[in-house]
Amino acid sequence: MCWAFYISSVNRFRVHQGKALTTPARPSTEDTPTSPLATTFNTELSAAAYGRRSKRVAETESARSCPRALFPSYTYLYYPQTSRLQHLSSNPIPSITTASSHTAPVMSCCGHESDAAPTGYHGSHAHAPQDSSPSDVCCSASHKHGEEKDSIVHSHAARDDCERGAGSFDRVTLIVKGLKCGCCESGLSKAFHHIPAIKNHQVNIVMARVEFDLNTSELSIPEAIARLQKDTGYSFELLDHPEGQVLELLVRDPSDICRTPKPSGVTLLETKNKQVWNPVRLFSGRNTPLPSEPPSLVESTRTSQQFFPPEEKKAPSSMFLQIVRVHYDARQIGARTVYEYYQQHAPSQDVKLAPVGPHPSMSVGSLQTKRASFLFLITLLFTLPILVFAWGDFTKDRLVYAHVSLALATVVQAIATKEFVPGALQSLIHSGVFEMDFLISMSTTTAYIFSLVSYVFLVKHKPLETGSFFETSTLLVTLILLGRAVNEFARFRAAKSVSIRSLQANHALLVPLGGRIGPPSATRKIDARLLQYGDHFQVPPHTRIVTDGDVVYGGSEVDESMITGEPLPVAKGLGHKVHAGTMNGAGQLVVRVTRLPHENSISRIAAMVENAELSKPKVQALADKIAGWFVPAIAVIGLMVFLIWLFVDRYSNGRGWGSAVVRALTYAIATLIVSCPCAIGLAVPMVILIAGGSSARFGIIFRDPQKLEVARNTTDIVFDKTGTLTKAELEVIEGQFHGGHTERTKGMILGLLENDKHPVAMAVLQWLKKEEEGSADGTEPVTEVRMIDIQSVPGSGVKGISEDDKLEVYAGNPQWVGVEVLETQHTVLCVTVSGALAATFRLVDRPRQGAFHVIKMIKERGIRVHMISGDGEGAVDQIAHLLEIPKIQTRWRYKPEDKQRYIHELQKEGKTVCFCGDGTNDSAALKQADVGVHMNSGSDAAKSASDVVLMKTYLHNILILLDISRAAYRRIIANFSWSAIYNVLAITMASGAFIKVRIEPAYAGLGELVSVLPVILIAFQMKWRDYGRKYRSLEHS
Template structure:
């Protein structure tokens, strides 16, 4: 929080600025001292007090207040000021130039680290130092740049409702303005152009109205168009022009004002114009406004369709919940449900929030989360997710997560963040669009001068018409929408396919990968190993060895340990208590069981213990060739048995591997299994490369090895041990059924836990980037080709000139083309045919 206090003395004014910054990384009193000394050394700092308990630094500045210098001093001392992200809704942006100006205004605020503005979503995401930047400062900067800003609510649904209502009002206003403009423009167009095209009509107009009254009527109607429906362009364009930051509205304002102003002079004081140049262009001004309003209306409609994925997700949220309060069941609004409440769910109802079943049983449709159409059985103790659909039975559950913490809210947030992100491919666009409008205005001025000096008679008329055409035909809007609209539709379609892009950059990076590295357990396999073999050494009994080994494995959380314990329980073997348990990651575990020392692990663990596994090598090799994972058990210093577990391959894995190969990708597997087992699984699945016997901390090294030949690598995993590898890979994809740690480290989350989602994600990434390139080519080619044509480049060759009316039509349709092309991604067909299917309202009882 920043506060400023001003104290007046008798002869002078003393101004002080107080600043409170959250400091991270302090652990002791020495840290406090270092931060205080660093702050007191900053010029202008009067006092600096650091509190270890609250982790805050309170600073008082004198006349020379430099908060950014204080942040720099803290960072130089080895600590950090906590960062925050603020989201703003931005209004009145019309083109890519607006985006650049808002970003520039936000980035100039001291303490702002990064600011990204999205034209399609009309949102800004600002990353800044906490305590140094306030929402009011951000809003003021945006308003000073000529736009409106408002902080978005933390509740995704409410902010979406606000945006939807605002956009609907905007679309309604555009439709109304378009209708009025069209009704007023049609007579002007008919009177002017009809007279040119139909000789009989020309004589009729002259006979009934006369040339002067015809001009007066066009003047009245055009004035109503420009200062009625067209006033929106002047209200935004003229102030932007006066600020020295012209935008698309400025181009329209100057172009229509030039045509209108010239026509007014030609109508009322024609004597001031050179002989033969007193022509009127009222129809050009009126038609330009009407056509651009048509383009804006179509654009608003298309924009609404680009955000349908978010609307569908928000629509999954229940509005109310049946909560047990004081012995009775009450229906209350969702925002009044709190953690710990017990909620009752009837058949056919939406589950309102996340929780754990405490009574009853049912089947739940979780297709909106997993993409799997088969309802999942839920009994006491099972987790349920808000937004999913209860199918048959009735049950009660205790609420564990509400509001922004629910799974559905997190999914919505991830999709919104991905839709609002900027891809590296957009960097060039941002640089060009910042200077595009001033360059167009300069080109129009140059066009006017060239035609005025070198053009044929009447030179002034030619100069005016061509300059107006240049102003009107330029379309920065198409360039601004080219990338964000494709991202919006692409990430929305991805969510329908059960693919969540946590980072928008991954949408582009995934397109460039050439190697897919897959963790074996839980990714290729079901992650539920089963004990298949136990071969005891001479002198050891099967059940005796299994009892001792199972006792040790009760302390381990590894899936293989669970399989061994489950096998012992199936045989009704009593499992004894243990002591002195010790685990060596990547090797094995050991403990004391009923006075006996038991060790279980890989062959390298036995070697580490000084035991020779040679006698079991033939059996281990045979098991490995069958795709099973051999382990060894040692009891009291003697090799007691070789044990084999098998983790069944997921039914969809072979199909997914084929799909990845069909996309031209090399598939690699990373596993801790021995080489024989890993090779057997690789042969079975058609995997190209294998990294076997990899320790948990060795996955990063394996990825670096795959990348050593210049390949870009994507890693797919699901466990805690996978988090470093997910972060190291060029793109990390986490199986959504895995741990939160893994998902946090990933760039992409596959909600279904189905490996086929990887092929879908890559195919969609390729389709989206291809779509973006098509849009960018159109946007740049359109302007590069048509601006010179509008300037009259073809006139010396074949006498062709572009009417401002046709220029307006082309400009209006250019952004509509970009939006229409982006919307094609909604029809993207997933190569593997799995997708989330949110249940429609017709199937849900609310």
């Protein structure tokens, strides 16, 4: 195993030009400048980003945030091929130039440049020794040595080591192949508990995803995956989460691209362990080795390395193209510029964009559905002849048909053994969990063995009175696989139906800068991934908008229902914002890009929904517990059924032991197979998945699905006033200046409030600018005073210091600045300079559209409505009077801690509180509430503290939220009820409790299909229902 590592507590040696030198324990500060690139990207590149089966090695620069006594400024790489230590220079990274630079740079392995460098070195990373050929160096995301043992360490790991001690946790996301039911999830969870290095695991059986925190100081990611595969029997695939701006290119030889000079703004090149058939389709091999050469270290915090022993070196194949991932800073260089740059500077590589594949969860779901369907068809093909032989009249050649049936049944049993037995045994041995596959394996194997016994007696011309049994074992396997295929298809369709990523358009019509809508020749069709900040793209009629942006030309109506829940088309014109995935109407638009595809509305909403799907409501814990005990309980019941029927037939009905055993076996097998915990396991996650997708259609995003269960119990809703119940479009109706320095005061206010996003600050700023425009005739414009040390105090105001004369300026509510004012129905902003009152502004706000009717409908449900605000009593009373909120349930002049305390007091009375706010000063209240709802127009701080995000500021979405919560809970209860009713009836019928009605073992395999389908249909009812229909009139009331 190859590692880039820091040597701190062991003997240090430097190897330079073949000589070993003693390393000083602590290099001087002057000799160890910190790389600005490393410092910048240390914080920007998330630790959760891993390549698909890629392996990462910690980069040297990332440790410079740790004490220098622990981590010297140079690093060593261990090359197992030659068993030597290679020194990494601590020189600062030189400035990166483009190919047009006047000074010809000295090139390194990964595009690093330096005007001069010592022999064997470049910049801050090591080169191959002098006797190595240039082809010996390349950057790769794989790490290979010896017996395929991999190690993955993220750049932040070294930093965390010095901050947290020995433990360094990385967030890992895996795609699981083979998940089938709740028992599978129970087995997975138990396997996680048996690995001490894994913490905080989350499993979603519908999306086939698991996430967990892994202590990489104890266990590497490949080792964790191997351990999980051993303990569970499932296959795991590392989910690729690239962070920031990434462009994937197809090239012939990655090492050649690594040697190409990097343009300014490109931060990292890495290869993925994936090949693409040139040029038609993706190569199907999952673990195809990547033809590559030994690499060197890349100058970034996320460094990729791959080492190959000399005998394993391979030349790049012309039949395949390799994927190279380019990390770049979109603020410095655009994707199209990067793409065209490498096309020009590496013409022999035939550089192309990598194809866009479906989301890994969708790929796995599709693959598992196809696989289950294929297995069912194969077993059906072999089962049909056996059924014909068994049910037909073939008494003359019964022995011949028995031979054929044996051969066909053996094939079917081999398929069943491969499908069910390994995973069941691994889960039982390593995790101590009885899965449903264990019951299936035991039943199908017993049926097949008894068929062999029956066959032997038939060959010896002593046939058993029960006759042939091959049709029972084969039909049983076939029907079980049919149920699995339908189950996989339903789960795949459920996941696909709520996926919002399918709304992303793949191509854009690029408009030349300065151009307007014209004939098709005036635009150029490009891949959406090649859009750059500031680009203009054309949106033809009745097409989807590619990414978020501002309209710069044209006009149209846009259907935003798929993103915000807005039922009617919204008029868009010059200056209006448009969102990715929304549908343009009959007009044409030219849009300026403000967000790239990886960060647009679709990506942000999809990320929130997908993260929420991994969380579980409390009722899921009950389902997991039931599913965990279900299989052992059924095994005990099956054994009891066998013994009861054995003794009943032997002693009560007078049958012989052989006949009694056969009859008892049929009842026991039917009992084991017909029972199904899958319905119990899917009862909750299927509803949560559909409910999350349904709510997203109305612009309601549950960041924590547990709140989907809690919201239905809401007894009190607390609203913040400004920006929630009111429009937050305040208007200054009066502005007064005091002290005789009006122009100077205006300049200070402009400088202080220029970048403040609070509604009051924005309204005052807008009023001042309009005042300037109105009095511009013959007067000098107000000069904005530069302010320093500006601080925003949530719930109070903002303060700063004028740069020129160092005067303290406060702008906020009267109580905060120490000014007494008469009570008024207006919002008041006071400005003081050095403690003296300099200006007073009175503002008016109005309730949101439909707020009165929403409050009325909430109260009709028996829910109490409260309103709290930092404004004065008069302003709060005015809005409360308009909305008919009792004064006893209103509070004014409340700071953030007061809002939190008010909610806590309600909770102490046994209330379930939902708080709805939008500002930074609402963050504490959002966290305190049982359900924190954030209006999307508010701050990011409030959004991060909330449980639910409303993408559109429609108050009636609160009502939809409550309706969806209640509907989801009812469907969860309905699913549990159906699961219980089905299993009780099916088990009693299969066990022979009803003498005249029983389930034959051959048909017991339909149990999974019959039990799971109603659960899926019950969940899908939420998708088919329009929860917003009865509230649409409120949007325009």
